Amino acid sequence: MLVPIWAMILIAAIPAIATLLQPFAVVSANSRAIQPKASPDTQNPKNLAQTRGGWFSRAVMSTWMPLFGVLLNICLLPYEIHHAHPLTGLWVFAISFLVAGIFYNLMLMHISSVLRVIGRMVDINRDHSEVKSRMVDIEGSLIEMVGQLQQGQREKNN
Numbered sequence: 001m002l003v004p005i006w007a008m009i010l011i012a013a014i015p016a017i018a019t020l021l022q023p024f025a026v027v028s029a030n031s032r033a034i035q036p037k038a039s040p041d042t043q044n045p046k047n048l049a050q051t052r053g054g055w056f057s058r059a060v061m062s063t064w065m066p067l068f069g070v071l072l073n074i075c076l077l078p079y080e081i082h083h084a085h086p087l088t089g090l091w092v093f094a095i096s097f098l099v100a101g102i103f104y105n106l107m108l109m110h111i112s113s114v115l116r117v118i119g120r121m122v123d124i125n126r127d128h129s130e131v132k133s134r135m136v137d138i139e140g141s142l143i144e145m146v147g148q149l150q151q152g153q154r155e156k157n158n
Contacts, residue, residue, distance in 0.1 A: 004089070063112050069105035073098045 077098045080091070 007089070063109050063116075066105040066108035066112065070102055070109070073101040073105065077102075 080094050
């Protein structure tokens with residue numbers, strides 16, 4: 001199986017470009033990390049970009065977006081397999097890309113469901129902590145009342 005020359009050049013060029021751009025990316029990331037950022041109010045977005053960003057992040061973290069990707073890859077896979085009569089490197093790459101897309105989207109579905117469960121557990125833990133602190137406050141006030149009643153009983157007895 002012969003690999004086209006443009007693919008060989010691309011395969012050789014990507015690590016070289018990444019090696020050349022890495023120091024600039026590190027400097028850029030460090031300078032951005034040092035600068036303080038003003039956090040926008042998530043409840044009341046100021047502009048259209050914040051509104052779209054919120055929608056996009058919710059769509060990406062939903063379990064429906066990866067499911068759509070799985071279904072799309074499954075629908076495209078028979079077409080690619082059926083039309084791959086002269087089996088070339090490009091067809092093998094296309095088919096393996098679709099199979100990898102199926103597994104990637106299944107992994108994203110699993111990760112998003114795990115993150116959703118973790119978020120629910122954090123909410124439950126926070127609610128439990130609030131209830132526990134209220135119970136400690138009530139318990140402290142009850143102990144105080146019992147102490148006052150005992151003190152009143154001692155004064156009556158004396």
